[in-house]
Amino acid sequence: MSRDPRNAITRRAAIIGGGLLAAAGALSSPALAKMPFAKAQAPGYFRRKLGDFEVTAVLDGDIDLELKLFSGDAAEMQRLSAQSYQPSPPRIHCNAFAVNTGEKLYLVDTGTGVLLGSSLGRVAENLVLAGINVDQIDAILLTHLHPDHFGGMTMEGRPVFKNAEIYVAEADAKFWLSAEVADKAPTDFKPFFEMAVAAIKPYAHRLKPLPAKGEIASGVSAIALPGHTVGHTGYLFASGKEQMLVWGDVVHNAALQFERPEWTFAADTDREQAAAARKRAFDMVATDKLLVAGMHLPYPGLGFVEKAGAQYRYHADFWSTKL
Ligand SMILES: [Zn+2]
Numbered sequence: 001m002s003r004d005p006r007n008a009i010t011r012r013a014a015i016i017g018g019g020l021l022a023a024a025g026a027l028s029s030p031a032l033a034k035m036p037f038a039k040a041q042a043p044g045y046f047r048r049k050l051g052d053f054e055v056t057a058v059l060d061g062d063i064d065l066e067l068k069l070f071s072g073d074a075a076e077m078q079r080l081s082a083q084s085y086q087p088s089p090p091r092i093h094c095n096a097f098a099v100n101t102g103e104k105l106y107l108v109d110t111g112t113g114v115l116l117g118s119s120l121g122r123v124a125e126n127l128v129l130a131g132i133n134v135d136q137i138d139a140i141l142l143t144h145l146h147p148d149h150f151g152g153m154t155m156e157g158r159p160v161f162k163n164a165e166i167y168v169a170e171a172d173a174k175f176w177l178s179a180e181v182a183d184k185a186p187t188d189f190k191p192f193f194e195m196a197v198a199a200i201k202p203y204a205h206r207l208k209p210l211p212a213k214g215e216i217a218s219g220v221s222a223i224a225l226p227g228h229t230v231g232h233t234g235y236l237f238a239s240g241k242e243q244m245l246v247w248g249d250v251v252h253n254a255a256l257q258f259e260r261p262e263w264t265f266a267a268d269t270d271r272e273q274a275a276a277a278r279k280r281a282f283d284m285v286a287t288d289k290l291l292v293a294g295m296h297l298p299y300p301g302l303g304f305v306e307k308a309g310a311q312y313r314y315h316a317d318f319w320s321t322k323l
Pocket of ligand 1: 146148149249295296
């Protein structure tokens with residue numbers, strides 16, 4: 001048992017104290033019992049063990065993502081969305097995942113920073129609330145170079161993670177950091193290239209290519225899942241008998257894409273390849289019963305996938321006191 005008796009005592013004192021206060025309020029002044037509304041969300045972090053590793057999911061925030069951005073039939077998408085009680089308009093979460101292997105502290109993706117509005121950008125704050133100092137991050141593993149994944153790395157030209165090395169697939173670096181590719185890109189897409197260059201710039205001397213065979217360290221390896229971007233990458237963490245695939249953007253909308261994995265998303269660079277990567281990832285995690293960590297799965301973005309005929313079902317992870 002890792003329970004700290006001091007916490008138990010504090011908790012008991014809080015419960016008893018709260019009870020006494022409420023009782024006093026009821027007796028003397030009913031107004032005392034009125035609790036002001038918090039009007040702000042609670043901190044967004046969730047912790048679990050993976051073998052000997054410790055995983056902390058941190059929430060960046062939420063953002064609208066209209067159904068029309070997906071390739072499915074409009075009425076069928078609407079039906080699946082309603083069936084899952086998705087908010088209307090549909091919103092998705094952005095998550096990042098810190099993994100402490102005992103040797104190194106990794107952060108997979110960094111959220112949006114200030115790039116995509118005030119409903120997002122909470123990764124650094126939630127890391128700190130979870131007891132993780134951003135200076136303690138040894139390496140950032142990027143799933144791909146889209147702004148909702150690299151945006152939290154850099155603030156006003158300065159690195160947020162001062163001691164971190166950056167791993168990113170060479171194919172993505174060659175694409176999103178290339179002035180030549182950016183020149184040929186449609187005008188609407190040009191800002192994405194500029195944002196990627198600005199985010200990576202302060203880390204230029206600490207940029208690491210992914211190893212050819214994928215192994216970054218013992219129990220930490222990269223798995224190519226191209227399609228959403230040319231170098232879109234998942235990261236597999238393995239400790240003891242447990243494994244977790246951090247699969248980046250294999251799923252953008254859980255209500256739609258587990259049921260219809262063939263439905264693609266407007267930001268996929270190669271839609272056909274993205275759908276193939278999704279089916280491959282689903283089969284892998286369903287067959288081997290791997291824990292999945294998804295950047296756009298409903299927060300905390302951790303769960304399991306069950307194969308159900310030609311479709312799949314998602315089961316959210318279970319919060320536990322056991323760490
Ligand atoms: Zn994304």
